[in-house]
Amino acid sequence: MRALDRTTWALTWRLTRAGGRTGLLVTGLAVAAAAVSTTLLLLCVAMNLGFQHRSDRADWRNPVESSRPVAVEAVGTTFTRGVPVTVVDVARLPGRTAPAPPGLDRFPAPGELWVSPALGALLDRLPADRHPVPGTPTGTLGRAALTHPGELVAVVGHRSTDPAVTTPREPDPRRVGDIASPTRVASFTGAPLTDGMGGIYESLARVATVLVVVPLLVLGASAARLSVSRRDERLAALRLIGATPGRIAGLTAAEALLTGTAGALLGVVGYAVLLPVAASLPLAGGAWYPADLWIGAPPLLAVTAGVVALVVISALAGLRQVVVGPLGVARRSRSRGASAVRAVVFVVVVAVYGWITKKYGSDDSMALYAFAALFLALAVIGPWVVRLLGRIVTALAKRPATLLAGRRLLDDPKAAWRIVSGLTLAGFVAGFFALLTLDAASSWGGRPDQLAIAVPDNKVTQVRTLAEQRLHAAGVTAVIGDDGFVAQGPSDSRQVTATVSGGPADLDRARTALTGLIPDQYPITGPEVNWSEERFTRDFTTITRMVLVVTFTVAITSAGITAAAAVLDRRRTYGLLHLAGTPLRVLDAARSRETLIPVTVLAGGAVATGLLCGGSMMLAGGDSSFDARGLIVLAVCCAAGFGGILAVGALSRPLLRAVTRQAGTRGE
Amino acid sequence: MNTPSAVLSGTGLFKSYGMTRALAGVDIGITAGESLAVMGPSGSGKSTLLHCLAGIERPDSGEVLLDGKRIDQLREPARSELRRTAFGFVFQSGQLLPELPADENVALPLMLGGTARREAVEQARQWFGPLGLQGLESRRPGQLSGGQAQRVAIARALVGRPKVIFADEPTGALDQTTGMEVIHLLAEVSRSQGAALVVVTHDANVARWCDRTVRVRDGLLAEAHTEAETGAEANAGYRR
Ligand SMILES: Nc1ncnc2c1ncn2[C@@H]1O[C@H](COP(=O)(O)OP(=O)(O)O)[C@@H](O)[C@H]1O
Ligand SMILES: [Mg+2]
Numbered sequence: 074m075r076a077l078d079r080t081t082w083a084l085t086w087r088l089t090r091a092g093g094r095t096g097l098l099v100t101g102l103a104v105a106a107a108a109v110s111t112t113l114l115l116l117c118v119a120m121n122l123g124f125q126h127r128s129d130r131a132d133w134r135n136p137v138e139s140s141r142p143v144a145v146e147a148v149g150t151t152f153t154r155g156v157p158v159t160v161v162d163v164a165r166l167p168g169r170t171a172p173a174p175p176g177l178d179r180f181p182a183p184g185e186l187w188v189s190p191a192l193g194a195l196l197d198r199l200p201a202d203r204h205p206v207p208g209t210p211t212g213t214l215g216r217a218a219l220t221h222p223g224e225l226v227a228v229v230g231h232r233s234t235d236p237a238v239t240t241p242r243e244p245d246p247r248r249v250g251d252i253a254s255p256t257r258v259a260s261f262t263g264a265p266l267t268d269g270m271g272g273i274y275e276s277l278a279r280v281a282t283v284l285v286v287v288p289l290l291v292l293g294a295s296a297a298r299l300s301v302s303r304r305d306e307r308l309a310a311l312r313l314i315g316a317t318p319g320r321i322a323g324l325t326a327a328e329a330l331l332t333g334t335a336g337a338l339l340g341v342v343g344y345a346v347l348l349p350v351a352a353s354l355p356l357a358g359g360a361w362y363p364a365d366l367w368i369g370a371p372p373l374l375a376v377t378a379g380v381v382a383l384v385v386i387s388a389l390a391g392l393r394q395v396v397v398g399p400l401g402v403a404r405r406s407r408s409r410g411a412s413a414v415r416a417v418v419f420v421v422v423v424a425v426y427g428w429i430t431k432k433y434g435s436d437d438s439m440a441l442y443a444f445a446a447l448f449l450a451l452a453v454i455g456p457w458v459v460r461l462l463g464r465i466v467t468a469l470a471k472r473p474a475t476l477l478a479g480r481r482l483l484d485d486p487k488a489a490w491r492i493v494s495g496l497t498l499a500g501f502v503a504g505f506f507a508l509l510t511l512d513a514a515s516s517w518g519g520r521p522d523q524l525a526i527a528v529p530d531n532k533v534t535q536v537r538t539l540a541e542q543r544l545h546a547a548g549v550t551a552v553i554g555d556d557g558f559v560a561q562g563p564s565d566s567r568q569v570t571a572t573v574s575g576g577p578a579d580l581d582r583a584r585t586a587l588t589g590l591i592p593d594q595y596p597i598t599g600p601e602v603n604w605s606e607e608r609f610t611r612d613f614t615t616i617t618r619m620v621l622v623v624t625f626t627v628a629i630t631s632a633g634i635t636a637a638a639a640v641l642d643r644r645r646t647y648g649l650l651h652l653a654g655t656p657l658r659v660l661d662a663a664r665s666r667e668t669l670i671p672v673t674v675l676a677g678g679a680v681a682t683g684l685l686c687g688g689s690m691m692l693a694g695g696d697s698s699f700d701a702r703g704l705i706v707l708a709v710c711c712a713a714g715f716g717g718i719l720a721v722g723a724l725s726r727p728l729l730r731a732v733t734r735q736a737g738t739r740g741e
Numbered sequence: 742m743n744t745p746s747a748v749l750s751g752t753g754l755f756k757s758y759g760m761t762r763a764l765a766g767v768d769i770g771i772t773a774g775e776s777l778a779v780m781g782p783s784g785s786g787k788s789t790l791l792h793c794l795a796g797i798e799r800p801d802s803g804e805v806l807l808d809g810k811r812i813d814q815l816r817e818p819a820r821s822e823l824r825r826t827a828f829g830f831v832f833q834s835g836q837l838l839p840e841l842p843a844d845e846n847v848a849l850p851l852m853l854g855g856t857a858r859r860e861a862v863e864q865a866r867q868w869f870g871p872l873g874l875q876g877l878e879s880r881r882p883g884q885l886s887g888g889q890a891q892r893v894a895i896a897r898a899l900v901g902r903p904k905v906i907f908a909d910e911p912t913g914a915l916d917q918t919t920g921m922e923v924i925h926l927l928a929e930v931s932r933s934q935g936a937a938l939v940v941v942t943h944d945a946n947v948a949r950w951c952d953r954t955v956r957v958r959d960g961l962l963a964e965a966h967t968e969a970e971t972g973a974e975a976n977a978g979y980r981r
Contacts, residue, residue, distance in 0.1 A: 473852040476845065477838065484840030484881070649836040652797050653898075654825025655853060656818070 081320065085327040099300055099641075102634060103384075104336040106296030109630075110289045111340020111380045113623060116351055117282040118376060119344075119366040124274040126365040127220040127357065132263035133175050134161055135250060142257030144171035144180070145231075145238040150251035151588065151595035153205040154577060156225060157251070157604055158192065160206055160595075164231040164238040166257070174228055174261040176218025181230030185211040189219050189226040202547060203581035207588065216362060223359030236592035243527070243593070247602050273609060274357050281620045283444050284502050288624045291495045292631040293380060294387035296336075297329055298491075299638040301391040325392045326385050333384030337377040356612050419454035422446050423682065447686060448498060451679060455494055458678070459486035459671050466670060474659050478666035492635045493672045495628030496714050500676035502624050503714075504683020506617045507707035519599010524583055525568045526596050528555075536569050539590055544571060547586035549579050571596070621710055629717030636668065636725045644732035651733040661729060665722045672718050680711065747806075748773040748937050749794060749905050754803035756789050756960075763789040764800065765960035771905065776928050776938040778948035781957035787941045788909055790957060794939065795828055795907045796820035807904070825853055829898030829936070831908040831927065836894055837882040844869070844878040847896045854901065868896035872926060888919035895927050905937045912947055924950050 136146040147162040163181060165171045171180050181187055186208040188196065193210055206227045219226055231238045242254040250266045265272070352361040425446075463482030470476035482489050519525065528536045533555050544551045552572040573583045580598075587596045600607075640647070647660055747770035756764040763786045771777050779787050792798040794805055796812050797820075805813040812823060824830070837846045847865035852858060869875055872892045882890050891911060898906050908927060912920030924940070928950045931938040940951055948954045956963040 471858055473849060476852070476858065477841070480838070480840040480845070645835045646838055649830075649832050650838070651821075652795075652824070652832075653830040653836065654821050654823070654828070654850070656821055656825075659853060 078323075081323040081327050085324050085331065099637075100332060102637075103296040103300045103332045104339065106292050106630070106634060107333050107336020107380055107384055108339035108343055109627070110293040110383075111337045111377060112343035112347060113285065113289055113627070114376050114380065115340065115344040115368065115373065116347065116366075117278075117285055118372050119348070119351065119368050121275065121278045121282060122368050122372070123361055123365040124278050124357070127361075128265065128272065128275065130175070130217065131220050131250075132265055133218070133261045134159060134253070135263045135266055136253055136256035136258045137262070137264050138256050139259035141259050142166055143169040143260075144258055145233060145255050146174075146253070146258050146261070147238050147242060147255040148251075148253035149242065149593075149595050150248070151205050151584070152597065152601045152604070153195065153199075153225070153581065153584075155601065155604065157601075158205045158225040158227065160227045160229060162229050162231055162235075162237045162255070164233040164235060166233050172260055174218065176215035177212075177228065178215075181211070181228055183230050183232045183235070184208075185230040187212050187214050187228040187230075189214045189224055191223045192225040192227055195225065199581070202585055203578065204585055205581075205588075207585070221357070221359045221361055221365075223355075240591075240593040245602075248605065250605075274612070277613060277616055280444065281616050283448075284620050285623050285627075287448050287498055288495045288627040288631070290383060291498070292627050292634070293383045294390075295491065295495075295631040295635045295638070297333070297384045297388040298391040299634050299641070300328065300332060301325060301388050322389060322392065325388050329385040329388035330381065333381040336384070337380045340380065341373065341377060356615065358608060419450045419457075422450035422453075423685070427686075443686075447501065447682070451497055451501060451682070452494065455490040455497060455675060456486040458675055459489045459493075462671055462674055463489075466666075474662035475666060477659075477663035478670065481663070481667045482671065488639065489667055489671050490675075492632050492639065492668050493675055493718075495631045496625075496672055496718065497675045497679045499621070499624040499628040499710070499714060500679035501683040501686075503621055503707055503710035504680035504685075505687040506621065506683075507680075507703040508684060508687050519602065520572070521598050521600050522574060522580060523570050523572045524580070524587060524596035524598055525570045526587070526591060526594050527566050527568050528591070529566045533567050533569060536590065540569060540571055540587060543586040543590065544583055547582050549573060549583045549586060550575055551579075551583055618706070621706070625710060625713050625717065629714070629721060632668070632718060633721040633724060636664075636721050637728055640664075640725055640729050640732060647729065648733045657730060657733060660733075661722075661726060664725075664729070665719075668718055668722065672715070676711075676714060680707070746772045748808060750806050751790075751794055751800075752804045752806075754790070754793055754800045754805070756786075756793060756798065756800050762960050764793065766803075767957075767960070767962055769794070769955065769962065771937045771939060773904070773937055774932060774935045775953065776931060776940070776951040778951035778954040779939065779941045779957060780943060780945070780948050780954055781963075783943065785957045786960040787943075787957050789960075791907055791909055791939060791941050795830070795905075796823050825850055826901060827904050829901065829903040829906040831891065831894045831898050831906065831911045833910045833913040834887070834890070837890060837897075839882050842879040842881055843874070843885065843893045846882065846893055847900050850897060850901045865896065865900055868900060871930065872896050886919075887915050888923055891915065891919075891923045892926060895923070895930065899930060899934060899936070902934065903936055905939060906931050907939050907941075909941045910943075911940065912942070912944065917946070920944070921946065 134148050136148070143166055145162075145164045145166065149160045149162070151158045151160060161174070163171075163174060164183070165180055173179050174181075176189075177187060186206065188206070188210045190213055192206075193213055196204055196206075196210060205225075206229070208229070214226055214228060216222075218228070229237070233239075238255045240255070242252050244252050244254065348363055348366055352363040352366050354360065459482050463479050463484070463486060466475060466479030467483050468479075470479050526536065526540075537553050537555060541553050544553075550573070552574075553569070554572065555567050555569045557567055571583055571587065573580045584596055590596075650660065651657060750768075750770035752768050754764045754767040754769075755762075765786075767786075767790055769790070779790060781787050789798070793800045793803075793813070796805070796815065799813055803813070804811055807823070807827060812820065815823065830836070837843075838849075841849070844862050844865045847868060848856075848858070848861035851861035851864060856864070866878055869878055872895060874889060874892055874896070877885065877889060877893075882893070885893065894911075898908075906927070911927060912923055915923060924947045927940070928938060938951070940947065942948055
């Protein structure tokens, strides 16, 4: 393409340098927006891949039966202060050579105890009578065995005849993945967990990414547009002296390419800098291995290229509206349309969404497509609503500022929509999550100070006596009992309970004393049964709050950038109106009205749509409940959004003042 | 130059931008209903003079009097109000709000002054006939020709019944024929309204429509030319 030849680059460079202070500021903003978009996109990708890496490294604890076994593997989960400790019992089958389990350099000999670094530190810290796993550590498990650095994992070596690897273990349907009966395996590769909490973090990360990506794209696009609106004047001058439209497009593309690339590269640097910070975020049980959040070169290149492409495309799209004729001023003979078809499309999409969630439930990939479709639907209906508002405001306007705002909404609904679109999408997200705060209340009714083991009916008396003896020997005061409530184990069993009233340290001692009483079980308290759900609920809240913070921040930033671009676009008219005695106050009031009116209606509508969609997912999914805290979060979000828009208006006021001061009566 | 009958006058006006001296001591007066052309080469200080007289910019020194009262020392909000109420402006181009129909563009100054919208639009529409704009009331500026847009701008400048109308290169973006039509209308309508008119131009054909012409060079008024000197005969034919 000739449009991107040497002359174009030379001109671009000259124009960029000749822009003066405002030009520099605008270029800086465009670069910064591209950088922020890139960084956040990369972090999103990193979170997705990171959760995947984590769960990949948990696969080996989900043993797969083999017809040519070399070893036996069994998994159990005990707890220390509510934190799970995964204990993997392994034994080599006689006469076979078994590979080393992940994180070990050899197969553990019988009696050996290998622990994760965090568990090792815990064992060092606690006295032996409170250790969650018995024995003295032989060595430390490597990264390959662990999902995250703080994870508590023990690998215990056994003889193939030991009860730990021969007694069948009853899986607990409430705690998928916590328990694996002794399994004859050929390797320690394992398999991904297919139900329970397996994969749920990855789904959440995917949904969060979709929610964050759209506002980020809006941000990148608005920055690109801003640089075009700064430039139109000079581009128009070039048109006058005979530059072809191709040359102008080339100049724009070249500049966008420069700023986009600079921004994307900065964004990569930002990602690298923030990686350790992101790695320190405690999600899914604790901080990350930084390597898990390093996404590798191909995704890095893909995201970077995507951002640059986006910047270039939106700059060219902005150009189409700015430079129409050689006289520079775009002469519009017709309002830019926004037909009622948009409203129809919106209603259809929302209805289809409701139908799909009813029919298929809250399957996460379904939700993903639904989100994407809903975002599109909001983007489709936005300009139409703005136009409608414009018509109403114009008809009702009594004061000049209101009239100006209404006419502007009516004349170019898409421009106003660009300012409020980010916030509208953010409002949707806020509405969606407001009622979706998961309910983490323990549903198993167990007491936090009561340890329980499931025992066959005929062994209850024997186990009770043994438990009493062990607790007595450990010097722990406890009330032993039994009842018929057993979620785990065959139907003809009861649970033996030990109620420890002496506080957490005593509970630790009781647990240590009772561990190994029956080879197939660790004693467990009621709340511990729900540990993974509770953890997920906490993380769900953390991640949704993060999504809200990011979407709102990004949305307000792009609203600010777009508002600045709108002032620059109209600087000549603003300037001349001011010269002719129109008070800045009126221009400013018009400007804020043309944002505040659509933001109130659209973001408000988006919140309602979000509530509706979140609600329909809730009804279909069933495992969430109404939560007043969600409404508080929603209120905070709305206040932040509204306050943000006001702040944006206040921040672009100096720019308005500057452009009106600059404008002379001279023609351009 | 400060004649007692002057509606607007400037005395000893100096104005510099950094090292550039745009006005170097100008004395000038405009009587009520008079039309004055300000000519001079590009960069000589014509626009700066207009800005100072119209209260857009404050001179570094000197006085500007409107009806005998100083306006150069007023603060910006007061000057802004003055520009809206006592003055009217016609610029080269781009002064109409693109999203407002022509009649609302004209009505805007009235609405800013507190006139109700319906009333303001009604008053605005009364200017469309005399300016040859019938039927264009609800067109937006993008749908008007350059000459039509300038006539809408003239209507807007006149609608508030100003004492002085300032026009800075009002024909600068128009072709010769349209430019002559526009300046003709501007001069005629200002006169019929009893408003003084100050036109900045570098076009002698435009200046010819005015009662009097002054020339600016390097921030100073050169010899003043009265109508008689520039050939009132030739003009008289045009003006009828
Ligand atoms: N805002 C400004 N900043 C700096 N210099 C200015 C400014 N306005 C005018 N000038 C300078 O003052 C001189 C007179 O300008 P101006 O009054 O616009 O001339 P004219 O209208 O006759 O072409 C010129 O040299 C111009 O460059
Ligand atoms: Mg000038």
